[in-house]
Amino acid sequence: MPSIKLNLTIRILIAMVLGILIGRFFSLFVSEQSDTLINLGFFELSIKGFFIDGLFNIGGQIFVTSLKMLVVPLVFVSLVCGTCSLNDSAKIGRLGLKSIVLYLLTTAIAITLALSIANFIGPGEGSSLQTDASFESQPAPSFADVIIGMFPSNPIDAMASGNMLQIIVFSILFGISMAMAGEAGKKLAHFFDNLNEVILKMVNILMKLAPYGVFCLLAKLFAFLEIDEVAKLGKYFFTLIGVLLIHALFVYPVLLKIFARVNPLTFLIKMKDTALFAFSTSSSNATMPVTMNTVTKKMGADNSIASFTVPLGATINMDGTAIMQGVATVFIAQVYGIDLAMSDYLAVLLTATLASIGTAGVPGVGLIMLSMVFQQVGLPVEGIALILGVDRLLDMTRTAVNVTGDAMVTCIVAKSEKALDKDVFNDISKS
Numbered sequence: 001m002p003s004i005k006l007n008l009t010i011r012i013l014i015a016m017v018l019g020i021l022i023g024r025f026f027s028l029f030v031s032e033q034s035d036t037l038i039n040l041g042f043f044e045l046s047i048k049g050f051f052i053d054g055l056f057n058i059g060g061q062i063f064v065t066s067l068k069m070l071v072v073p074l075v076f077v078s079l080v081c082g083t084c085s086l087n088d089s090a091k092i093g094r095l096g097l098k099s100i101v102l103y104l105l106t107t108a109i110a111i112t113l114a115l116s117i118a119n120f121i122g123p124g125e126g127s128s129l130q131t132d133a134s135f136e137s138q139p140a141p142s143f144a145d146v147i148i149g150m151f152p153s154n155p156i157d158a159m160a161s162g163n164m165l166q167i168i169v170f171s172i173l174f175g176i177s178m179a180m181a182g183e184a185g186k187k188l189a190h191f192f193d194n195l196n197e198v199i200l201k202m203v204n205i206l207m208k209l210a211p212y213g214v215f216c217l218l219a220k221l222f223a224f225l226e227i228d229e230v231a232k233l234g235k236y237f238f239t240l241i242g243v244l245l246i247h248a249l250f251v252y253p254v255l256l257k258i259f260a261r262v263n264p265l266t267f268l269i270k271m272k273d274t275a276l277f278a279f280s281t282s283s284s285n286a287t288m289p290v291t292m293n294t295v296t297k298k299m300g301a302d303n304s305i306a307s308f309t310v311p312l313g314a315t316i317n318m319d320g321t322a323i324m325q326g327v328a329t330v331f332i333a334q335v336y337g338i339d340l341a342m343s344d345y346l347a348v349l350l351t352a353t354l355a356s357i358g359t360a361g362v363p364g365v366g367l368i369m370l371s372m373v374f375q376q377v378g379l380p381v382e383g384i385a386l387i388l389g390v391d392r393l394l395d396m397t398r399t400a401v402n403v404t405g406d407a408m409v410t411c412i413v414a415k416s417e418k419a420l421d422k423d424v425f426n427d428i429s430k431s
């Protein structure tokens with residue numbers, strides 16, 4: 001029998017569809033509160049216990065945990081290699097400034113786009129939603145706390161707790177010192193280069209297992225997902241999806257064309273696996289190893305640039321999340337009949353952009369950032385409870401946009417530093 005070798009994207013897509021179908025099938029028999037038992041004669045099998053909280057839960061969690069397992073070693077090792085090979089602290093400073101400015105700029109564009117389109121469509125106008133829900137708010141960290149918090153007093157502690165900004169600061173200092181340490185530094189650099197290759201191999205192995213992980217994640221999610229919530233919040237849901245798509249498929253390609261002068265279509269094609277990972281895991285952080293692999297191996301960005309821009313982006317750049325905050329602000333204001341002034345919109349723009357610096361890319365963090373934005377402009381934080389029901393699906397979609405933004409900025413910065421290998425970028429067989 002001829003064996004058909006499907007590429008990874010197709011396998012992940014098949015796994016996604018199967019996961020969704022099986023999840024929906026099981027949802028006919030179980031819910032968060034109830035279960036169905038299958039009588040096998042000698043014992044009763046619980047659908048929820050065995051399949052959903054058992055098999056799917058275990059498979060999905062192992063997959064996400066394994067991705068997360070690679071994040072800290074990968075960021076540390078690749079960033080040390082990157083800064084050591086740059087060997088020029090002025091260049092590192094320039095790189096940092098460029099990336100941060102680009103990340104903040106794309107986030108500001110994202111929110112402006114979201115506020116404008118949402119105001120035009122009016123997702124919350126004439127809504128009959130009950131406004132008696134409740135939601136716990138979170139205090140926003142002060143700007144000073146965010147800056148001070150970037151410096152680790154203990155690098156091991158920073159790595160153990162996965163504090164990305166602290167790890168970035170330590171790795172850069174370590175890499176610069178290694179470059180300055182002469183012969184001893186050279187020996188160590190060789191060791192780190194080899195280690196980097198080994199860790200990227202681990203990423204490759206994990207990517208091959210992705211279809212199984214994705215299947216389990218989606219089967220569990222869709223078994224409990226309340227699809228009718230989407231219908232209730234249809235206007236909000238589809239406005240948000242629309243803005244996310246415009247940002248990813250129109251704004252990014254235009255920026256890429258203008259600033260990197262590369263073919264945006266090639267970029268989007270090469271992003272597909274990474275976007276699927278982000279969609280299934282809802283976490284830019286967990287997707288980081290895959291993003292890194294994509295920008296260096298498939299798009300040709302040099303490791304010295306990508307090792308810096310990708311972890312930084314996964315931490316401070318969340319355009320998709322910013323779009324959600326823009327649309328949600330307009331939606332909730334309309335549902336509660338509150339008029340927002342121009343100054344409120346500016347406050348939304350500023351708070352949402354700054355909040356993205358202080359919060360890491362993990363599932364659901366966007367809602368915490370949204371509560372900071374609401375507090376800032378005086379919208380009822382309880383309003384967030386109204387959109388909770390559909391947030392899981394939206395979180396998946398916006399995470400895919402978040403990681404696409406990280407890769408896009410990486411390409412622009414790499415191009416501007418003459419560190420984007422055009423032959424690799426244009427080689428469509430590497431996709």
Ligand code: ASP
Binds near residue numbers: 402
């Ligand atoms: N899940 C998103 C991310 O990891 C953050 C969010 O919007 O909740 O990028």
